[in-house]
Amino acid sequence: MREIKTTDVTQAVKNLCIEANYSIGSDIKERIKHFSETEGSETGKEILSVILENYDLAEKERMAVCQDTGAAVFFVRIGQDVHITGGNFYNAINEGVRLGYEEGCLRKSIIKDPVFKRLNTKDNTPAIIHTRIVSGKELEITMMPKGSGAENMSEVRMLRANDGLKEIKSFVIEKIKVAGGKPCPPIIVGVGVGGNFERCAILSKIALLRETGKPNGDPNWAQVEKDLLEEINRLGIGPQGLGGTTTAIGVHILVEPCHIACLPVAVNIQCHANRHKTVKL
Amino acid sequence: MFISGVIYAMRDEAHKRFSYMIIKKEKLPFNLRGQVIYYVGPAPTPEGKVIGSAGPTSSYRMDPYTPQLLDKGLKATIGKGQRDKSVIDSMVKNKAVYLVAVGGAAVLISKTIKSSKVIAFNELGHEAVRELEVENFPCIVANDIYGNDIFIQGVNEWKR
Ligand code: SF4
Numbered sequence: 001m002r003e004i005k006t007t008d009v010t011q012a013v014k015n016l017c018i019e020a021n022y023s024i025g026s027d028i029k030e031r032i033k034h035f036s037e038t039e040g041s042e043t044g045k046e047i048l049s050v051i052l053e054n055y056d057l058a059e060k061e062r063m064a065v066c067q068d069t070g071a072a073v074f075f076v077r078i079g080q081d082v083h084i085t086g087g088n089f090y091n092a093i094n095e096g097v098r099l100g101y102e103e104g105c106l107r108k109s110i111i112k113d114p115v116f117k118r119l120n121t122k123d124n125t126p127a128i129i130h131t132r133i134v135s136g137k138e139l140e141i142t143m144m145p146k147g148s149g150a151e152n153m154s155e156v157r158m159l160r161a162n163d164g165l166k167e168i169k170s171f172v173i174e175k176i177k178v179a180g181g182k183p184c185p186p187i188i189v190g191v192g193v194g195g196n197f198e199r200c201a202i203l204s205k206i207a208l209l210r211e212t213g214k215p216n217g218d219p220n221w222a223q224v225e226k227d228l229l230e231e232i233n234r235l236g237i238g239p240q241g242l243g244g245t246t247t248a249i250g251v252h253i254l255v256e257p258c259h260i261a262c263l264p265v266a267v268n269i270q271c272h273a274n275r276h277k278t279v280k281l
Numbered sequence: 282m283f284i285s286g287v288i289y290a291m292r293d294e295a296h297k298r299f300s301y302m303i304i305k306k307e308k309l310p311f312n313l314r315g316q317v318i319y320y321v322g323p324a325p326t327p328e329g330k331v332i333g334s335a336g337p338t339s340s341y342r343m344d345p346y347t348p349q350l351l352d353k354g355l356k357a358t359i360g361k362g363q364r365d366k367s368v369i370d371s372m373v374k375n376k377a378v379y380l381v382a383v384g385g386a387a388v389l390i391s392k393t394i395k396s397s398k399v400i401a402f403n404e405l406g407h408e409a410v411r412e413l414e415v416e417n418f419p420c421i422v423a424n425d426i427y428g429n430d431i432f433i434q435g436v437n438e439w440k441r
Contacts (some may be wrong), residue, residue: 004295048418050383053386054386056388062387065385067323067335067407068338106324107324107407109322112320120406122406234441238439240361240383240384241436243432271384271385
């Protein structure tokens with residue numbers, strides 16, 4: 001058994017919240033640079049360079065890349081030989097969110113009841129925490145501030161078991177077409193296939209954590225990702241939806257087994273500000 | 282294009298309240314005639330800065346209220362993403378425009394804001410109404426007074 005103190009968890013979470021919001025991954029920057037070379041629209045090119053400039057400025061000024069610093073989403077992998085001591089683990093994460101969002105001047109966007117009164121909880125808690133028990137004695141915490149502009153364009157759909165690739169693709173394309181400029185394109189498209197109703201939604205979000213543009217490990221799905229990306233970029237939506245050839249900079253599909261009578265598919269749209277940071281304790 | 286001068290920051294909840302006040306014929310926190318509204322809910326202001334990160338939020342959520350505000354003389358709105366037909370028609374009728382700023386360019390945009398003052402609904406926090414003084418605030422015309430729509434035209438031009 002390895003002991004990890006909740007105070008260390010809180011400290012780590014606080015730092016994750018701040019760093020994830022201030023600095024964007026180099027994979028995103030590289031992808032945007034790569035696509036701006038081929039972007040056909042002059043306005044589109046200009047927007048991509050503004051986006052890159054903003055990333056650098058955010059890092060330099062130590063400010064949030066985007067004012068929508070999101071809901072605080074966590075993916076936690078807890079080694080089964082870890083023993084958390086000194087209090088409740090979820091409380092420790094929420095305390096880290098509280099401290100990080102305050103110290104980092106990050107916007108608090110969580111409301112207590114989605115319908116009645118809509119009162120802000122004022123500290124961006126509760127966080128949304130997905131935990132998984134894994135082997136080993138490490139604790140891995142990934143923090144993802146998920147803004148709403150892109151999240152609102154996402155959907156879970158139960159396709160018919162035999163619908164196959166054609167329907168999966170047309171579902172993805174339909175979502176992106178309808179979204180247009182709303183999710184701040186260029187976007188990254190997370191797709192969850194399989195599992196069940198709730199599992200495919202989680203898969204579609206985990207898919208966004210993959211290094212942007214890195215192909216799927218399975219050659220069949222790698223081809224699907226490549227085809228979808230090309231098709232999406234032929235839609236003409238372009239940066240911010242004003243027209244162009246860079247609508248998406250990555251399509252990431254995550255697949256899991258599912259019931260014989262099911263084909264659950266989730267599309268989680270992510271804006272270019274695909275922020276996430278991971279720490280191992 | 283670049284905007285310099287005074288613009289007003291407000292988003293979802295403030296729009297709901299404005300709409301209610303217009304129906305009730307109450308006095309609004311500022312006179313809409315000839316003004317510009319920027320859809321933004323800024324991040325908290327870091328020490329020594331004028332305002333926190335302050336990029337545009339999605340405009341479509343303000344669509345149900347915008348025609349009412351345009352009828353009161355509002356001249357321009359700034360946000361991101363396409364608008365509903367009812368808003369576009371109202372812009373033609375009222376000779377108003379819709380501008381877009383780059384979503385996710387929040388630090389860059391915050392640098393063009395020279396002062397920020399809450400003028401109404403302070404209790405709403407980042408959703409309060411703010412008077413912003415801006416200098417060379419960068420944006421692009423998306424819908425003009427003739428009903429042109431860059432979202433449709435741009436996509437049609439680049440669709441393959
Ligand atoms: S969609 Fe992303 S970039 Fe756009 S405002 Fe929301 S968080 Fe920011």
